[in-house]
Amino acid sequence: MRIRRVGREVVSESKNPLQPSEDSASSNRPLLLRWCIYLAAFSSSWTAVSLAGFNLVDYALGSTSVLLTATAFLQKRKLRIAPWMLFPLFAAFAISVVTTIARNVDFDSLMLLRIFLTTTCVAVVVFTSVEWFGAKFLRSILIFWVLGVTVNCLAAVGVSYGLVSFGGLLTQSTGARLSGLASHPNSLAFSATMALASSVFLVFNARFKIAWAGCLAIILWGATLSESRSFLIVGVPVLILAVTIAIRRSALRIMAVPLAIVVAVVALFVVPVAFENSRLADGAGALSDAGRSFLNENALNTFLASPVFGAGFAHQAGVSVPLTVLTAGGLVFALGYYSFIVYPLPGISRAWKTPLAPYGILSLVALTGFGFLNPVFMERVTYWPILIAFVLALAERESSPAATVSPATAARRFATGDV
Numbered sequence: 001m002r003i004r005r006v007g008r009e010v011v012s013e014s015k016n017p018l019q020p021s022e023d024s025a026s027s028n029r030p031l032l033l034r035w036c037i038y039l040a041a042f043s044s045s046w047t048a049v050s051l052a053g054f055n056l057v058d059y060a061l062g063s064t065s066v067l068l069t070a071t072a073f074l075q076k077r078k079l080r081i082a083p084w085m086l087f088p089l090f091a092a093f094a095i096s097v098v099t100t101i102a103r104n105v106d107f108d109s110l111m112l113l114r115i116f117l118t119t120t121c122v123a124v125v126v127f128t129s130v131e132w133f134g135a136k137f138l139r140s141i142l143i144f145w146v147l148g149v150t151v152n153c154l155a156a157v158g159v160s161y162g163l164v165s166f167g168g169l170l171t172q173s174t175g176a177r178l179s180g181l182a183s184h185p186n187s188l189a190f191s192a193t194m195a196l197a198s199s200v201f202l203v204f205n206a207r208f209k210i211a212w213a214g215c216l217a218i219i220l221w222g223a224t225l226s227e228s229r230s231f232l233i234v235g236v237p238v239l240i241l242a243v244t245i246a247i248r249r250s251a252l253r254i255m256a257v258p259l260a261i262v263v264a265v266v267a268l269f270v271v272p273v274a275f276e277n278s279r280l281a282d283g284a285g286a287l288s289d290a291g292r293s294f295l296n297e298n299a300l301n302t303f304l305a306s307p308v309f310g311a312g313f314a315h316q317a318g319v320s321v322p323l324t325v326l327t328a329g330g331l332v333f334a335l336g337y338y339s340f341i342v343y344p345l346p347g348i349s350r351a352w353k354t355p356l357a358p359y360g361i362l363s364l365v366a367l368t369g370f371g372f373l374n375p376v377f378m379e380r381v382t383y384w385p386i387l388i389a390f391v392l393a394l395a396e397r398e399s400s401p402a403a404t405v406s407p408a409t410a411a412r413r414f415a416t417g418d419v
Helices: 031-042 056-074 083-103 109-132 135-160 185-205 209-225 229-249 251-276 286-305 321-342 344-350 357-373 384-398 407-416
Strands: 003-006 009-012
Touching (some): 031 056, 031 109, 083 321, 135 209, 135 384, 185 209, 185 229, 185 357, 185 384, 209 229, 344 384
């Protein structure tokens, strides 16, 4: 690795500016921190695995936050925190203060903790990790995240065959629909939907392709057992788009048109049968639809009664993320929450030709579409693939031959989006 001076800044001409410096002997030492991050990503979809009111992922993320801060202090490293990472937390804090003063209720510190762990904590972990441990570590996090969703879906498959039973062990909704390790069938379906794009990416780009194809099959199987209509409406199109993009980018691109014809013919026969046997069939979800309409109408009225600051998190309502956000915190919280979600989009879009960028956008589409139909408001599984795709997409741009910035400068630009 050569070093040269550009102006006043010493610039590394290493092949990948995201790799930790070779002379940084401490870069591989915080093994406990690394495995806490892996555990957080791995268990992020297990919403029914809890202890003392908190999910396993909450303990993992909390431990990661403590270790990350301690490592930064003891080893004199920098945490990468940008204003946009704090938007949901600051908006939620403002809402909680207003609600406490105006309605004379207790300050909702639990919701603030939940929002911090779901959004700010994950963002800081992802952006700090790329500087401390390099881009390869982020790919490992993505792998653990997909494997965690796979285990979640595999649990549903096991229950369907009577191989395992979680009765009395997990807090789950009852009924014919299966939840795996999630608290509700729709939570399982949401995790599966979010994992589709990343799974397809791994099938076509990672080693052990057959194993990743098996993981994708298990995820699809688990989503089917959840009997989620939202998965059919959102997940299936996301899967088709992801496979189409993957084929066009692979050696199979010359087969894209013939494969598209085959898939269209198969879909012509399979999709009607799938719909007929699903809750999308006429009358199959009539009761659910009636209940959703009633709840959403009440939620809209709640928002209109207090459009700026909402009714407070204790009164959030609606069976849709937009309505849940608006009823909880009005336009103030909606601005903070959706600013966080949309922020990575321009950066990923500008790096469209990088390997993971299209799949990050598809994950964002999956979040938006599924969230429009379900109150997947603060699922811990949500933002990992989007933020990792954001960082890795920008990393590919920074590691191009034209890139001549130091690792610290690169990480700072990733956090601020100044690329």
